[in-house]
Amino acid sequence: MKKITVAVLSLLLVFSLVLAACGGNGGNSGQSSTGSSSSSGSGSSSGGSQGGGSAEPTKLTLWTFQDQHKTYFEDALARWNELYPDKPIDLSIETYPNEDMHNKLLIALQSGVGAPDITDVNINFFHNYLKGDIQLLELNDIIEPELDKFITSRFDIYAKDGKYYGIDFHVGITVVYYNKEILDQAGVNADDIVTWNDYIEAGKKVVAATGVPMTAFEVTDQRPFWPLIVQRGGDYLDADGNVALDSDINIEMLHVMKDMINEHGIAIPMPGGRTSSEEFFAFMNNGGIASLIMPSWYMSRFVDYMPDLAGKILVRPMPVWDSTDAKSVGIGGTGTAVTAQTKHPELAKEFLAHAKLSRESNIRIWEILKFDPIRWDVWDAPELMQADPYFNNEKIFEVFLQLKDDIRSPNMGILSSAAQDIVKNQVMFKVLQEQSETPEQALQAAANELRKQQ
């Protein structure tokens, strides 16, 4: 009898060990959700005590790939629980590395288990989730009532067949960040730079006077190539989602970029390859280049990762080639979506509307994240019109308001992710870093490869 019990118990033990080893994932997420609930504790506890114990907080999970976004959602949660003590939320916010989170999410949505209620999705990957049976909930009912107060092109990039699936944080207006200290040494005034030819001439002066390159181009990512072509009317895909990567405008602009490196000597391939690498943060922070062409959301990276540049950075509009060009281009983005696996779709959507669409929240998006909110009717709010000490004590939105009505967004379609991948990994690297292919060769090869997938 005793031996039987021992045998059964040991078998059970073996099984549980096997299962524990194989199902490590489930245990993990359980742990992390208890871990992060403490971070949201401040908000939910205040809401709970004021509510007189009438409402039990609903547990929701949110995934993001940016720690800065987590900070923002914590703030939005605290405000929600204060505003709606009758329906408090206990939001557990989990941050994962960029690629990891998107792969994990894709598997969770594919297999039907384990997805969060609400999730951030990087625009680079967003259209992967709009293939086949869409596992994200349609958001038209919360977006449409307020659509007129928003820059609508920022919703179109997360839409398919007239249905919206994601809400962005920001417009991502592309601007030029100038290092004032370096420009002053070269006697260049940033306000005199209006056209790209001015920019190139100013660059030559900077290089001659200081030896510092005017700018750097990403070689394992896609900026400033993408904003530069979209500004002139080029793009990776056309409006119908067909491949347009090898258009004349694209080839011409890539030639211009290559010339800035080789012929004019004012640009270099970016150290670290991309603006999100540790190497580049250090390089930029040490005054490695005089200017950087990046979207407005990069302001938060300046503030967080390049403390030594405080007070020295000027934010100015993108130069233009001629009057037919758009004044600016909205690049990048994070669509926050509600997944089909949520057990509380209504509450999740309401919270998302609160966090991303309300006037108050759009002001907080600027205050916390330094993002240009997609709700333009807050752009002249006093909170946004404050001078910013990091950016030379200037009012950033005075610059943005000049551009507001002429911001182009890229075309998005089912091939978007593949197109961006190929530009990042093949075209930029081969043309600007290795210089092993001409712009024509690289863009045509990339376009042909994409057309095969169409």
Add this chain to the structure above:
Amino acid sequence: MANIKKLLYSDKLAPYLFVLPFVLCLLIFFLYPMISTFIMSFQEVISLNNTRFIGLKNYERLFDVHFYNALKTNTIYTIFVILTAIPIPLLIAVMLNSKLSRGKMFFRTIIFIPALTSVIVAGVPFRLMFGELDTAFINSIMNKMGLPSQQWMLNYWAGMMLMVMVHLWRTAGVNMVYYLAGLQSLPEELYESAEIDGAGGIQKFFYITLPLLKPILIYTLTVSIFEGYRMFGESYVFWNESMPNDIGLTIVRYIYQQAFQRNDLGFGSAIGIVLLLIVLAINMVQLKYFGLFRKERD
């Protein structure tokens, strides 16, 4: 109750009972996924409940430059792994086995410790050391020696060297332990009689040590080939977001990219099946060549 007891103690049933957990694990976690991967490789997987058969289309797509690049990188990597991760640990093992060397335990320990780390943990310090700024560890040494800074991770061959280095650093200890175990079981008499016949150290190594270690060498060679072709982590830690011009693109990373990043499980499965066939074929040839299928002769 007596019946159950009888059942548990029966000679016929007990062995099956004891291997049952393993067999179940194999069936559920290996055989079932293998079969469904095989089936999926002929399908377009729209979602897991929505698939349709498309014949050999997934396999046709394998004839592209990226798969070729991945195969090339894997093959070169495997060759380098075989050329480093077998001779170097063997040399260390012979040195540590010698009666003349001191501090054996100390060196065995420090050479083995890296084996306990995961690839990612081991790779991160390498990635930081080989950063491309002048202030990164290796570049700062290069500069002191009067050499220019290198962009280690943006060059194919430098990148290959980094991956082989991380692999060697991690596996040298494990292979060393295998060889040490083999060396310690070699009969002392052979060496003594060789000495009487006037054999030197090098002759003893090539004519006694190497032939007697052959079974262990074949084992490590087989494992090295397999590890070379299934490599993922060594590349992932250096190029986790993008692989410029397919630097670091291995077959398994190609599977990962297509299946999980591009949401194309069917194509990913097809790559997986082809990888299985490649590794199987290479190992078969290698095992046949080294005579492992022949019957033991005395």
